[in-house]
Amino acid sequence: xxxxxxxxxxxxxxxGIGYFTKNIRKIIRNIKLGREADTSGNKSERxxxxxxxxxxxxxxxxxxxxxxxxxxxxxxxxxxxxEVLEIIIDGLFGTHxxxxxxxxxxxxxxxxxxxxxxxxxxxxxxxxxxxNVQRIKRFLSPEMEGWPKNDGNLILYFEMVLMTLFIVLNxxxxxxxxxxxxxxxxxxxxxxxxxxxxxxxxxxxxxxxIIERAAWWLHIIGILIFLNYLYYSKHLHIILAFPNVYFxxxxxxxKFKNLESVTKEVKLMMDPNVDPFAAPPEGADAAEAPxxxxxxxxxxxxxxxxxxxxxxxxxxxxxxECPANQTGKKLSPRKIMxxxxxxLQEVGANIDANGSFQDDGKQLLGDYISTEELWACTTxxxxxxxxxxxxxxxxxxxxxxxxxxxxxxAAPTELNVTMTNIENNSAPWPFNQMxxxxxxKE
Amino acid sequence: xxxxxxxxxxxxFMAQGKNPEVLFWVGCAGSFDDRAKKISKAxxxxxxxxxxxFAVLGTEExxxxxxxxxxxxxxxxxxxAMMNIQVLNGYEIKKIVTTCPxxxxxxxxxxxxxxxxxxxxxxxxxxxxxxNEGRLKVEGGxxxxxxxxxxxxxxxxxxxxxxxxxxxxxxxxxxELVEMKRCKSRGLCCGAGGAQMFKEPENGDKDxxxxxxxxxxxxxxxxxxxxCPFCNTMMTDGVKGKEKEDSIEVMDVxxxxxxxxxx
Numbered sequence: 001x002x003x004x005x006x007x008x009x010x011x012x013x014x015x016g017i018g019y020f021t022k023n024i025r026k027i028i029r030n031i032k033l034g035r036e037a038d039t040s041g042n043k044s045e046r047x048x049x050x051x052x053x054x055x056x057x058x059x060x061x062x063x064x065x066x067x068x069x070x071x072x073x074x075x076x077x078x079x080x081x082x083e084v085l086e087i088i089i090d091g092l093f094g095t096h097x098x099x100x101x102x103x104x105x106x107x108x109x110x111x112x113x114x115x116x117x118x119x120x121x122x123x124x125x126x127x128x129x130x131x132n133v134q135r136i137k138r139f140l141s142p143e144m145e146g147w148p149k150n151d152g153n154l155i156l157y158f159e160m161v162l163m164t165l166f167i168v169l170n171x172x173x174x175x176x177x178x179x180x181x182x183x184x185x186x187x188x189x190x191x192x193x194x195x196x197x198x199x200x201x202x203x204x205x206x207x208x209x210i211i212e213r214a215a216w217w218l219h220i221i222g223i224l225i226f227l228n229y230l231y232y233s234k235h236l237h238i239i240l241a242f243p244n245v246y247f248x249x250x251x252x253x254x255k256f257k258n259l260e261s262v263t264k265e266v267k268l269m270m271d272p273n274v275d276p277f278a279a280p281p282e283g284a285d286a287a288e289a290p291x292x293x294x295x296x297x298x299x300x301x302x303x304x305x306x307x308x309x310x311x312x313x314x315x316x317x318x319x320x321e322c323p324a325n326q327t328g329k330k331l332s333p334r335k336i337m338x339x340x341x342x343x344l345q346e347v348g349a350n351i352d353a354n355g356s357f358q359d360d361g362k363q364l365l366g367d368y369i370s371t372e373e374l375w376a377c378t379t380x381x382x383x384x385x386x387x388x389x390x391x392x393x394x395x396x397x398x399x400x401x402x403x404x405x406x407x408x409x410a411a412p413t414e415l416n417v418t419m420t421n422i423e424n425n426s427a428p429w430p431f432n433q434m435x436x437x438x439x440x441k442e
Numbered sequence: 443x444x445x446x447x448x449x450x451x452x453x454x455f456m457a458q459g460k461n462p463e464v465l466f467w468v469g470c471a472g473s474f475d476d477r478a479k480k481i482s483k484a485x486x487x488x489x490x491x492x493x494x495x496f497a498v499l500g501t502e503e504x505x506x507x508x509x510x511x512x513x514x515x516x517x518x519x520x521x522x523a524m525m526n527i528q529v530l531n532g533y534e535i536k537k538i539v540t541t542c543p544x545x546x547x548x549x550x551x552x553x554x555x556x557x558x559x560x561x562x563x564x565x566x567x568x569x570x571x572x573x574n575e576g577r578l579k580v581e582g583g584x585x586x587x588x589x590x591x592x593x594x595x596x597x598x599x600x601x602x603x604x605x606x607x608x609x610x611x612x613x614x615x616x617x618e619l620v621e622m623k624r625c626k627s628r629g630l631c632c633g634a635g636g637a638q639m640f641k642e643p644e645n646g647d648k649d650x651x652x653x654x655x656x657x658x659x660x661x662x663x664x665x666x667x668x669x670c671p672f673c674n675t676m677m678t679d680g681v682k683g684k685e686k687e688d689s690i691e692v693m694d695v696x697x698x699x700x701x702x703x704x705x
Contacts, residue, residue, distance in 0.1 A: 254601025255551035323631040328647030376644040379636030380596040401514030418640040426504030427470040437500035439479040
C-alpha cells in the first residue's frame with residue numbers, strides 16, 4: 001500500500017509526457033508536409049545564431065522593458081526546471097528533497113529558485129497588466145480577438161498558479177521543518193516563502209502535511225498540464241525557438257531566392273541551340289509535371305516556413321513595425337503566421353481523420369489569407385528584422401504572390417501594365433529602350 | 443539644363459579597346475524619371491570631378507527585374523536578369539555602381555546564381571570610397587550647419603546592412619544630422635518597395651509616405667536626404683502633401699555633395 005503514491009506518480013508522469021510526445025510527433029509530421037527547405041550554409045554560423053538570438057535573446061532586448069521581463073521569465077523557467085528534476089525523483093522513489101545532501105549548495109539552489117519564482121510572478125503580473133489594463137496596441141489587433149487573446153492570458157494564469165504553488169509548497173515544508181515533523185529534515189533556504197509562515201502558524205502537523213502534499217501534487221500536475229497545453233496554444237516557442245533560429249535565413253535579408261524551375265525554362269528559352277520540339281531526353285520522367293509556381297496552400301511552403309508558423313508566439317513585434325499595418329492596411333505579418341499554422345493544423349486534423357489528406361475544398365490563399373493582404377506588402381523586411389526568433393513572414397507573402405501572378409495571372413491591373421512595360425521596353429514605364437541614354441543630353 | 447556632362451557608353455569604351463574603372467548602372471528611374479534624372483546627372487558630375495573613368499550601358503541597359511520579382515513574376519525577373527547578364531558579361535564588367543538601392547540589391551544578391559557575379563556598390567558606398575582615397579572632396583558649402591535627416595532606403599539598410607556610408611558623407615558636409623524616431627534597422631519604409639511604386643496602395647487610413655514624411659518633419663529638417671529614387675519621389679510627394687515644399691527640400695546625398703561643390 002505504501003507504494004501507491006509512487007505508482008500514481010509514475011502513471012501521471014507517463015501519461016503527461018506520453019500525450020505530449022504524441023502531439024509533438026504530429027507537429028513533426030505536419031511540418032514535413034512542406035517542401036524541402038534550403039538548410040545549406042555554414043553550420044557554425046547557424047549554431048552561433050542559436051546561441052546569440054535564441055539562448056542570448058539578443059533581439060528581445062530591442063524593446064528593453066518587454067525584453068528584460070521576458071529574460072526574467074526565461075531564466076526563471078530554465079533554472080526552476082532543475083527543481084522539477086528533484087520533484088520527479090522524489091515522486092518516483094518516495095524520497096523527500098533528494099538533493100538536500102548537497103548541503104550549502106542545496107540551500108543556495110532553493111533560495112535562488114524562490115527569488116526567481118517571485119521575480120517571474122511579478123513579471124507575469126506586469127505582462128498581464130500590459131495586455132489587459134495598459135492595452136498595448138500590438139495585443140489588440142483584429143487577429144488577436146477571441147481565442148488568441150484568451151490563450152495569452154491563460155498562459156499567464158498558468159505561470160502565476162505554478163509559481164504560487166511552488167512558494168506555498170516551500171512555506172508548508174519550512175513550517176514542518178520548524179515544528180520538527182518526521183521526514184521533514186532541515187534542508188533548503190527560503191528567502192521568499194518564510195514570509196508566508198505567519199499564515200501557517202498554529203496549524204497542526206497533519207494539516208500542514210496536507211497543504212504541503214497538495215501543493216506538491218498540484219505543482220507537478222500543473223506542470224504536466226502546462227506542457228500539454230503548449231500544443232494547443234501559441235506557447236510552443238519555448239521549445240521551437242531553438243530549431244527555428246537554427247534553420248533561419250542566413251543570407252542577407254534583401255536576397256530573395258531564385259526559383260530554379262524558372263531558371264531552367266528561361267535558360268532553354270534563351271538558348272538558340274535548343275530545339276523546342278525535341279523529344280525529352282532518354283530516361284527523363286515523361287510524367288513529371290512541372291512544379292507549381294509559388295504557394296497557394298501550406299503544402300507548397302517549405303518545412304522552415306511551417307516550422308516558423310508553429311514557433312510564432314504572436315508577440316506582434318512584426319505587425320507593429322509593418323508600414324502597411326501601421327497605416328491601416330489589412331496586412332499583418334503576425335496574421336500571416338497564425339493563418340499558416342491554423343491551416344496546417346486543419347490539414348493535420350484532416351490527415352488524422354482520413355489517413356491521408358483528402359481535398360477539403362479549402363486552401364491557405366483565399367480561405368485564410370486574402371489577396372488584399374498580400375498586395376499591401378512593401379517587402380521592406382521590417383517584420384523579419386523585428387522577429388526575436390528569426391521568423392520570415394515576408395517569404396510566405398512572396399511565395400503566395402508568385403502563385404497569384406505565375407499560376408493565376410491575378411496581379412493588380414496596374415502591376416500587369418508595369419510588367420507588360422518591362423517585357424516590351426525593359427522599363428516599368430512605357431518609354432522606349434532606345435531613349436534610355438537621353439537624360440545625358442537633356 | 444542643357445550643359446553637357448561627359449557620360450560615355452560601354453560601346454564607346456569597347457570601340458577604343460579600353461575598360462572603364464566602373465560601370466554606372468543608371469536604372470529605369472535614373473534614366474526616365476524627371477526627378478531621378480537629376481540624381482543621375484549629379485552623380486555623373488561627381489564621378490567626372492573625381493576623375494573616375496566610368497561608363498554606362500545606355501540603350502543596352504534594361505530593367506534589373508526587381509519590380510517584377512517583388513510582384514511575384516519570377517519569369518519576367520529571370521528573363522530581365524539573364525538578358526542583362528549577357529550584356530554585362532559580354533563587356534566583362536567587374537564593378538558596378540548604381541544610384542538605385544533596388545537595382546543594387548538585385549544585381550548584388552540575386553544575379554550571381556544566374557551567372558552574373560560583380561562587385562556591386564551603392565553610390566553612397568562608392569562616393570565614400572572615393573572620399574577615403576582622397577579623390578573626392580566633400581565640403582559643407584551651402585549645407586554647413588543645416589538640419590538634415592536621412593531616410594534609410596529599405597534595400598540599402600535592412601536588406602544590405604548599410605547605414606553608415608550615406609551618414610558619413612552627410613557628416614562630411616558638416617550638417618547637423620538629426621535622426622528620425624524610426625531609423626536605421628528600424629527605419630520605416632517610404633511605401634514604394636515591393637512594386638508598390640507602380641500601383642495604388644491598398645485601402646487603409648493613411649498613405650505610408652505621409653506617415654514617413656510626418657516623422658521626418660518632426661525633426662524640423664531643412665533637407666530630407668534620401669539615397670533612392672523611389673524614396674525620393676515618395677518623400678517629395680509627402681512634403682508637397684504637407685505643403686512644405688517651399689521650406690523643405692528632398693535631395694539625394696549625391697545631389698547634396700554636388701550642390702555643395704557648386705557642380
